[in-house]
Structure formats: C-alpha cells, structure tokens
Amino acid sequence: MAGAGPGGCAAALALATAGADVVLVHRERPSRLPVGESLAPTARPLLEHLGVLDRVTARGHRPCYGSHSAWGQDTLTAQDHVRGPYGSGWHLDRRLFDSSLREAAHEAGARLHSGSVTAVVRTGDLWRVSVSGTEVVAPYLVDATGAGARVARRLGAGVLPTDHLVAVAAVLPGARPQSGTRRGGTERVSLIESTAFGWWYTAPLPSGHHVAMALTDPDLVARAGLRTPTGWFDALATTRHVHARLAVRGTGPPQRLSVVRAGTSRVLPTAGAGWVAVGDAASATDPIAARGITSALATGIAAASALTARADGDGQALGRYADLTSGVHDEFLRARTACYRAGRRWDTPFWTRRTD
Known part of the structure; x- marks a missing residue:
C-alpha cells in the first residue's frame, strides 16, 4: 500500500x-x-x-x-446538509x-x-x-x-x-460571525463565490481560523494579482460575500501563500x-x-x-x-x-x- x-x-x-x-x-x-x-x-x-x-x-x-454559494449570480443560495439523509x-x-x-x-x-x-x-x-x-x-x-x-x-x-486548476490559499484569523450562519455560537458553513478569474472558497477550521483560497489556472495567477500576499489580499477584498465573511478590512495580508494543485x-x-x-x-x-x-x-x-x-x-x-x-x-x-x-x-x- x-x-x-x-x-x-x-x-x-x-x-x-x-x-x-x-x-x-x-x-x-x-x-x-x-x-x-x-x-x-x-x-x-x-x-x-x-x-x-x-x-x-x-x-x-x-x-x-x-454551504453558501454565489455561483452565477450576486445573491447567495444555501445548501443545508442537516435536511439531507x-x-x-x-x-x-x-x-x-x-x-x-x-x-x-x-x-x-x-x-x-x-x-x-x-x-x-x-x-x-x-x-x-x-x-x-x-x-x-x-x-x-x-x-x-x-x-x-x-x-x-x-x-x-x-x-x-x-x-491544471490551482488553489492559491492562506489561513486567516477567525472573523466576525455572520447572521444566519451560527449554531452553538460558531459559524459552520462553507462559502463559494465566483469571479472573472475563477472562484473563491472559504471555510472555518477547528482551530477557529479560516482557510481561504482563490482557484484559477496557473497562467491566470499573475493576471489576477494573486502572486503575492498583498495582491491576493487585495483581490479577496474585491469580493462581496467572502470579503464580508472574513472581515478582511480589520486584518492585513497573510504572511504566506500556498499554491496547491487542484x-x-x-x-x-x-x-x-x-x-x-x-x-x-x-x-x-x-x-x-x-x-x-x-x-x-x-x-x-x-x-x-x-x-x-x-x-x-x-x-x-x-x-x-x-x-x-x-x-x-x-x-x-x-x-x-x-x-x-x-x-x-x-x-x-x-x-x-x-x-x-
């Protein structure tokens, strides 16, 4: 094995x-x-x-x-696991x-x-x-x-x-809670938001932090400004729902980025x-x-x-x-x-x- x-x-x-x-x-x-x-x-x-x-x-x-997603439209749609089998x-x-x-x-x-x-x-x-x-x-x-x-x-x-999709990812500090997404005092849903260069994904981690990643093609990473923590952070700040979820105005760029094959x-x-x-x-x-x-x-x-x-x-x-x-x-x-x-x-x- x-x-x-x-x-x-x-x-x-x-x-x-x-x-x-x-x-x-x-x-x-x-x-x-x-x-x-x-x-x-x-x-x-x-x-x-x-x-x-x-x-x-x-x-x-x-x-x-x-999960919540803004996929093909500005508004969020919700998928509730709890209602499933x-x-x-x-x-x-x-x-x-x-x-x-x-x-x-x-x-x-x-x-x-x-x-x-x-x-x-x-x-x-x-x-x-x-x-x-x-x-x-x-x-x-x-x-x-x-x-x-x-x-x-x-x-x-x-x-x-x-x-050859890649995820340009970072871990960010825990963010302020969002109404409608809390059970037991903790945010527990994933979030997807599409953009011109691909899409963003974020979800809470058990540690209390959040993982956030921009998904795109390798030849589009530089064009989207995702090569550096500052550029990545600026691109995140242009999103509507991911930006609101992570409350990025109150923090600075991540210390490092990871590029992951996806x-x-x-x-x-x-x-x-x-x-x-x-x-x-x-x-x-x-x-x-x-x-x-x-x-x-x-x-x-x-x-x-x-x-x-x-x-x-x-x-x-x-x-x-x-x-x-x-x-x-x-x-x-x-x-x-x-x-x-x-x-x-x-x-x-x-x-x-x-x-x-």
Missing part, C-alpha cells in the same frame, strides 16, 4: 479487517496548509462501513451544516483525520512502514518493492500516492489531465495485473464538487473488495474496478461541465475553457 491518505488507509483497513497481510507505506510530510478540511455528509456510510465513524469524527473536528458534514483537522485512519488500519493489523516507494519490479506473480532502502515482497500493490500516481506511472499507466485528471488504466490505484491516484476531481475525501474512501473500499475477489480466483475483478472508476470519472466530467455552465457570467479565459 503506497500512501496513507484516506484512500490508502481505507483500502488497508478493509483488507486488514478481512485478514490480509497489509504493509502501509507512509512518509511523514512537513506541516501543510489544511486545504482538505471539509468532509461531506455522504462520507458517513463509508466511515460506518469501515467501523471508524465515531473514532475519526469525534476528535477535534467540528460540524459543517452546509446523512445529517451534517464536518470541518476537519485534516492531519488528525488522516492519523486516526492510520491508527485504525494499524490496529486492524496493517503494518506501518515509514518511507516512500523508490522502485517496483515484477517477478512472476509477485512485486518486489523498494521502500527507502528496504525490500517488500507482495502479490498486490495499491497506489494511493495522490494525483501524481507515482506507482501507477511506473507500471505503465498514464495520467490524463482535464485542466486540477482534474484521471489515470488510465486504474488497475492492472496485480495492482490498483485509489483516491486521487485514480481520479482527481475539481474541488467544486467537494468530493475528494469521500471519493478516496469509496475507491479504497472498492479496491479492497476487488483485490479480495481477485485473490479468491475472480480473474475479472480488477478489470471491473477499472471500468467502475472510469465510468464514475466520466460521469463527474459531465456534471463538472454543467456546473461551470451554470456559473458562467464572464467571457474570460477561465470560464470559456470550461464551458465552450
């Missing part, structure tokens, strides 16, 4: 619970901006399936009651969420191995995997290395991008002889869909089922998994196009690239 994010941990946990011998390769990374901080309510049945719902949602996270979602402490999943996988029997995959060789029906100087021998590989799909590309798969891409194929890709390593999707973590959990569970079936003699199991992930990605692309067409107000490069 290469990678211990939500997809890799979900696959490791499901396989270990089923009795498989699992090695979960994980490399500690420097502290990063908490951009994956929201978890949709649709993740609830997946976490229940893995037996970790209470464990991973009760430790430092906060409820997310829905799964109740509220969560604003996550992402590092804590991921570590909770790793702990659960380890307690189920998965062995954690610190390092990263540096070489992969197929010998008969086995893989010989070099992990930071140590060799691991296994009949199956799971690539959970993110959108770069480092293992799948070593095995001959290709990464096919649809766009593009849509797929890996073809997502499975082959003795291997599968999960999460962003299989299908990375535009964050407008708010489905990244949920999709990672779902593909991890589906991949574990496919590998178990293949080990039991079902020679078509991995092919069905590949067909499933490809079909889901195709469906997403259609929904993505419809979403951007609904939000288009400007004949600017960002919007024409996604709607023409």
